[in-house]
Amino acid sequence: MKRYHGLTLWSPVINMARDPRWGRTEETYGEDPYLTTELACSFVRGLQGDHPDFLKTVATIKHFVANNTEHNRLYVRPDISERALREYYFPAYRDVIAREDVESIMSSYNGLNGVPCSSNKWLLSDVLRKEWGFIGTVVTDVGVPGHLVEKHHYAKNGPEAAMMMITAGVDMYSGSDRGSHVNEREWARQAVEQGILKESVLDQAIIRNLATRIKLGLLRSDDDNPYTKISTDVVGSHAHLAIARQIAREGAVLLQNKDGVLPATPEKYKTILFAGPYVNDAPFGAYSGNAAGVAATPLLGMKAIAGDTYEIKGQLGENWLFIPEGNLNVPGKSNAKGVLGEYFSGIKLEDKPVSVRIDRTIDLDLPKPLAHIDPEIPQPTFSARWTAQLTPNRTGTHYFSLDAISGARVWVNGEKIIDVWSAKAPNSLESKGVFLEAGKAVDLKVEYYNREAEPAKAQLKWIQPQQKQNMKNPEDHLLIYVGGLTWRMSKESHDRMNSILPEEQMKEIKSLAAIYPNMVVVLNGGTVMQLAELNEVVPGILLQWFPGQEGGYALAELITGKVSPSGRLPLTFYTDPEKLPDFEDYEISKGRTYMYMKDNVTYPFGFGLSYSSFDYSDLSVKRQNKQVTAVLKVTNTGTMDADEVVQLYVTNLDSKVYQPVRQLKAFQRISLAQGQSKQVELSFSMDDMAWWSVEKQKYVVNPGRYEVQIGKSSAQIMDKKIIVVQ
Numbered sequence: 001m002k003r004y005h006g007l008t009l010w011s012p013v014i015n016m017a018r019d020p021r022w023g024r025t026e027e028t029y030g031e032d033p034y035l036t037t038e039l040a041c042s043f044v045r046g047l048q049g050d051h052p053d054f055l056k057t058v059a060t061i062k063h064f065v066a067n068n069t070e071h072n073r074l075y076v077r078p079d080i081s082e083r084a085l086r087e088y089y090f091p092a093y094r095d096v097i098a099r100e101d102v103e104s105i106m107s108s109y110n111g112l113n114g115v116p117c118s119s120n121k122w123l124l125s126d127v128l129r130k131e132w133g134f135i136g137t138v139v140t141d142v143g144v145p146g147h148l149v150e151k152h153h154y155a156k157n158g159p160e161a162a163m164m165m166i167t168a169g170v171d172m173y174s175g176s177d178r179g180s181h182v183n184e185r186e187w188a189r190q191a192v193e194q195g196i197l198k199e200s201v202l203d204q205a206i207i208r209n210l211a212t213r214i215k216l217g218l219l220r221s222d223d224d225n226p227y228t229k230i231s232t233d234v235v236g237s238h239a240h241l242a243i244a245r246q247i248a249r250e251g252a253v254l255l256q257n258k259d260g261v262l263p264a265t266p267e268k269y270k271t272i273l274f275a276g277p278y279v280n281d282a283p284f285g286a287y288s289g290n291a292a293g294v295a296a297t298p299l300l301g302m303k304a305i306a307g308d309t310y311e312i313k314g315q316l317g318e319n320w321l322f323i324p325e326g327n328l329n330v331p332g333k334s335n336a337k338g339v340l341g342e343y344f345s346g347i348k349l350e351d352k353p354v355s356v357r358i359d360r361t362i363d364l365d366l367p368k369p370l371a372h373i374d375p376e377i378p379q380p381t382f383s384a385r386w387t388a389q390l391t392p393n394r395t396g397t398h399y400f401s402l403d404a405i406s407g408a409r410v411w412v413n414g415e416k417i418i419d420v421w422s423a424k425a426p427n428s429l430e431s432k433g434v435f436l437e438a439g440k441a442v443d444l445k446v447e448y449y450n451r452e453a454e455p456a457k458a459q460l461k462w463i464q465p466q467q468k469q470n471m472k473n474p475e476d477h478l479l480i481y482v483g484g485l486t487w488r489m490s491k492e493s494h495d496r497m498n499s500i501l502p503e504e505q506m507k508e509i510k511s512l513a514a515i516y517p518n519m520v521v522v523l524n525g526g527t528v529m530q531l532a533e534l535n536e537v538v539p540g541i542l543l544q545w546f547p548g549q550e551g552g553y554a555l556a557e558l559i560t561g562k563v564s565p566s567g568r569l570p571l572t573f574y575t576d577p578e579k580l581p582d583f584e585d586y587e588i589s590k591g592r593t594y595m596y597m598k599d600n601v602t603y604p605f606g607f608g609l610s611y612s613s614f615d616y617s618d619l620s621v622k623r624q625n626k627q628v629t630a631v632l633k634v635t636n637t638g639t640m641d642a643d644e645v646v647q648l649y650v651t652n653l654d655s656k657v658y659q660p661v662r663q664l665k666a667f668q669r670i671s672l673a674q675g676q677s678k679q680v681e682l683s684f685s686m687d688d689m690a691w692w693s694v695e696k697q698k699y700v701v702n703p704g705r706y707e708v709q710i711g712k713s714s715a716q717i718m719d720k721k722i723i724v725v726q
Contacts, residue, residue, distance in 0.1 A: 006216025006227075008058040009047060010106060010139075011287075014040045014092045015067050017527075017571055018592055021583055023070040023495040026285050026487065026526020026546070030570025031593040031605065033091040034664050034688075037099075040092060044100040049227060055103060055215045056227045061096055063108035063141060064128070065089050065117060066586060070495045074143075075151040077111025080586045085112075086692035086699070088588045094132050103136040103212055107170065109144060116152045118144045119161075124169030137208045138169055142375055143176035145184045162187035163197040171205040176375060236292030241550055248547040248554035250643070250669075254565035254609040255531065258539035261478070261518050263561025263611055264310070268518075269478040271311045272559070273471065274299050275512055276482040276522075277505065279314055280393050281324035283524045284546055286487040290325075290358055291337055291549040297326050298482045298522065301552025306560050314393075319504055320401055320461045322488070325360045329389040329441070339388040339444075345378040347406070347449035349385060354378045362386050362446050362460040363488055370456060373493050377456070383449040384458070390436075390444040396465030397433040404428075405457040408448040412436075421447075427457075479516040480559065481509055481538075485525030487546070498577050499530045506533070513537050522555060532575050532602050543567075564611040564642035566669070568713070573603035594714040595660035604715035606647050606664070612638025612674070614712075616646075621708045621721040628723060629683045630708055636672035645669050647711045648682040650689060653722070654704025659691065662709060682710075686725060701725060 013027040014036050029036040040061065049056030066080060066089050067073060080089065096102050105128070107118040117123055118140045128134045148154050148161040155161035165173050166188060175184030191197035214220065222228040234240060254262070264272060282295035296304070302312050330336040338360050342353040355376040364384070370377050377384075390412070392398060402410055402418045405427055410418040417431040436442060448458040471477055483505040490496035500506075513519050520540030523529060524547075534541060542565065547554055557563050572594050574580065579600045581590045589596050594605035619632040630648055648666040652659040665684040672678060689706060690699035703725050711717040 006055065006057065006213070006218075008060065008104065008212075008216075010060045010062060011047075012040050012043045012059070012061060013063070014061050014096065015063055015065075015108075016089055016092070016588075018068050018088070018586065018588060019580065019583055020499055020528035020571065020574065021495050021497050021577075021580070022068050023490050024067075024492055025528070025571070026490060027287065027492075031572065032570065032595075032664050033088060035570055035667075036092040037095045040096050041100050044096060044102050048100070048103060051226060053215070054217065054225045054227060055212075056230075058103045058212060058216065059100075060104035060106050060139065061093060061102050062106035064093055064105050065108060065123065066112060067108035067110055068586065069110075069583065070493050073109045074147050075110075075153075076584075077114050077116065077152070078584065078586045079113055082694055083692045084586060084588050089586075090127075093128075097132050097134050101136075103215065105134065105136065105138055107138060107140050107144070109141050109147060111152060111154075116144075116148055116154050118170055118173070119148060119154065119164035119168045121168040129169060135208075137171040137212045139172040140165060140170055140174050142174045143369070145173050145175050145187060146182075158182070158184060158187040159191040159194055160196065163191040166191075166197060166201055166205050171208045176369070176379075240292070244548050245550035245554050248544070248551045249557060249563050249566075251545055251567045252547065252554065252558055252565050253543040253545075253567040253569055253607070254541075254558075254611075255543055255603055255607070256535055256539065256541040257609055257611075261520060261540040262542075262559065263564075264306075264478050264559050265561065266309055269310065269476065271313060271471065271477040272302060272306065273477050273479045273516070274302070274312070274314045274482065275479060275508070277319060277321050278324075278482040278484070278486075278524055280326060282326055282547075282549060282551055283486050284325075284360070284548070285526050286491045288546065288548070290360070293335065293549065295326055295337060295549040296552030297324075298480070298552050298555050301554070302480075302556040302559070305553060305556035305562070309560070319508070320463055322361050322363050322486070323390065323460060323462050327391055327393065328361060328444070329391070330358055331387050331389055331443075339386045342385045343377050344383045344385075345381075347381050347383050347451065349383045349447060349449070353385075354382075359386065362458065364448070364456055364458045365488065366456045367493060368455060380452040381450060382456075383447070386444075386446045386448075388444045389441040391441045392436040392438055392464065394465050395438045396435070398436050398465065399433055399463045400431040401461045401463075402429055402431075402446075403457065403459045403461075404448060405454050406448070406450045408446060408458050410460065411443070411445040413442045421449075474516045475518065477516065477518065478559075479512060479519045480522060481512060481519060482522045482524070483509070484523035485527065485529065487526065490525075490527045495583075496527065497583075499528050501529060501534065509534070510537055520559070528571050528573050530575065530577065530602070531573060535602070543569075561611060561640065564640060565608065566610060566643035566645060568606050568608040568645050568647075569603055570605070572597055572601055572605045574600050575602045576600055589658055595663060598661065601715070604713050606645075606711065606713035607715070608645070608713070610638070610642050610644065612636055612640050612642035612672075614638070614644045614672070616710060616718040619710055619719040619721060621723060623686075623723050626686045627683060628686060628708065629681060630666075630710060630721070631679060631681050632710055632719070633677055634670060634672065634680050635677040636674055639674060641671070641673045643669055643671050646680050646682065647713065648684065649709040649711055649714060649717070650684070651707040651709065652689060652691075652702070652704070653707055655691070655702050657691070662714060663689075664714070665689075
């Protein structure tokens with residue numbers, strides 16, 4: 001019998017990005033339920049495949065439900081009204097299950113209305129299975145069994161926690177490595193032996209798990225399974241890289257383009273000059289994995305795409321930066337970017353490592369307990385060794401700094417340059433200067449140990465030799481500053497309570513803007529940023545998010561006008577964090593998202609500029625039974641071929657209870673050549689406008705007027721028509 005077939009992925013995250021301060025906003029599809037549903041359905045369909053009998057992989061939608069803070073997620077149980085749940089937090093889960101038959105769902109760490117989600121029978125059985133018809137498996141997040149006892153204080157002991165979860169509807173609880181004295185895997189068996197969990201209930205959970213594994217190929221012939229025929233050669237193939245570049249191109253959002261600073265043309269600019277911390281980096285999101293080949297940095301991409309047309313130069317200032325993944329190679333693997341991480345049990349780097357993996361860089365900064373964040377790291381104490389080949393960008397004196405809690409030490413080419421190994425050593429130390437040659441790899445080694453009572457922290461940074469360009473006639477040059485946020489700044493376990501750009505970046509941007517009038521700031525990051533000040537400093541702002549390994553090439557194509565930007569914001573970019581609702585208040589109607597936020601907006605949901613211009617005309621709206629269809633003509637009136645994203649919003653004008661200002665109900669991307677027109681048709685069902693009646697305990701569509709709006713964003717409505725529902 002085969003031990004295991006297939007792959008289960010704990011993805012996608014379809015929690016609503018209800019508040020920009022939430023650390024895991026970067027993992028979501030944005031603040032809108034309809035948009036999240038559309039993107040998640042495509043993602044799940046791609047993961048699971050379309051075979052009637054086999055699954056390509058198992059997709060796991062998560063975290064069910066209202067997992068929206070990091071600092072207290074292990075025990076918070078917020079009060080959320082049933083309207084907010086039914087109209088905002090639930091719909092993406094409900095609709096992905098209905099449309100894609102998703103195989104797995106993960107319950108969240110937090111609770112809901114006083115009950116932990118992983119032991120909430122109303123949530124996991126009454127709503128999920130009976131009401132929505134979910135037939136797949138329910139898995140908890142890592143460490144939930146222990147958290148029910150120690151964080152929520154909801155269960156008295158482990159067996160009771162197991163009973164609560166399985167009785168509520170959990171099929172697989174995910175324990176944590178708590179040492180030999182506690183074995184959470186035994187808790188379900190102990191619950192049965194103690195008579196608090198019926199064996200038949202446990203049997204049902206086991207049956208569901210086995211059913212999922214059989215769909216993946218367990219107990220079945222590989223000959224019948226089409227997904228066993230997929231070769232690993234497709235990973236990093238030309239076709240996949242082309243898709244990656246398309247995503248990077250189409251996802252970038254042009255936020256500001258004063259005085260036509262973009263696109264770059266040889267008539268406007270002789271030189272393209274780069275500055276900023278991520279010029280030679282290709283930042284990925286927190287759970288992106290490693291590049292399948294070379295990750296194109298902005299400088300590399302521009303030289304490849306436009307090096308024959310422009311003189312391209314770098315200008316990097318003296319700032320402490322994490323060593324980019326692009327400068328690091330796994331020893332002995334020239335095509336594997338990152339560092340080799342070996343993790344040992346105990347603090348002495350003894351015996352065989354418990355886990356060996358490739359890390360992106362040396363940037364460990366995790367609170368305890370680690371089990372729910374990084375279960376591969378041994379507990380309760382551990383030590384680690386990271387090794388890599390480090391290839392500098394420039395010749396000259398480099399400086400390294402190490403920030404470590406407990407103890408650490410650093411070697412470059414066998415020479416120890418930092419040593420904070422002893423208990424009495426400082427947590428932070430800078431090295432003496434180390435001379436390195438551009439393009440010549442050196443050996444890098446870092447060792448670290450962590451005591452049980454202390455957070456896990458070991459962060460290595462460097463300063464490269466400063467390389468200034470003294471450019472005459474600065475108005476003849478385009479300066480591209482690549483900055484923003486990295487995954488380290490807003491991530492799992494770390495909420496970001498303000499979204500300002502890092503202070504050192506803003507300072508550098510201002511000093512450069514005073515010299516170079518034609519300056520574009522390219523922003524990396526996966527969450528909202530406060531940009532009102534930046535808007536007044538530079539003429540151009542391009543948001544590239546985390547663009548992936550083809551991002552450098554896509555950026556060059558966008559900057560030089562080979563393609564026009566066409567991305568749109570899935571989040572509202574607010575102006576003043578002091579005007580946001582209380583972070584702990586989950587009621588969406590109290591001024592959250594574009595649906596209820598009436599001011600405090602720098603860039604609205606759905607916003608994005610183009611190098612071209614578009615005219616919307618001839619709107620007509622028809623309703624047949626529940627189906628509503630809007631038809632309009634869109635014309636490219638600009639000077640280049642470009643994509644446009646046409647958006648349809650609806651406002652309930654006559655409801656006697658509160659309603660959103662407007663709601664996105666359809667959108668369509670179209671490609672138009674210069675001067676071309678196309679007829680665009682967008683449809684939605686009036687059932688999509690239903691709201692939850694607490695009194696009737698069902699969704700209702702109230703009679704009255706509904707305004708159908710066609711817009712370029714949620715704040716730029718181009719035309720509208722009213723329909724009446726009797």
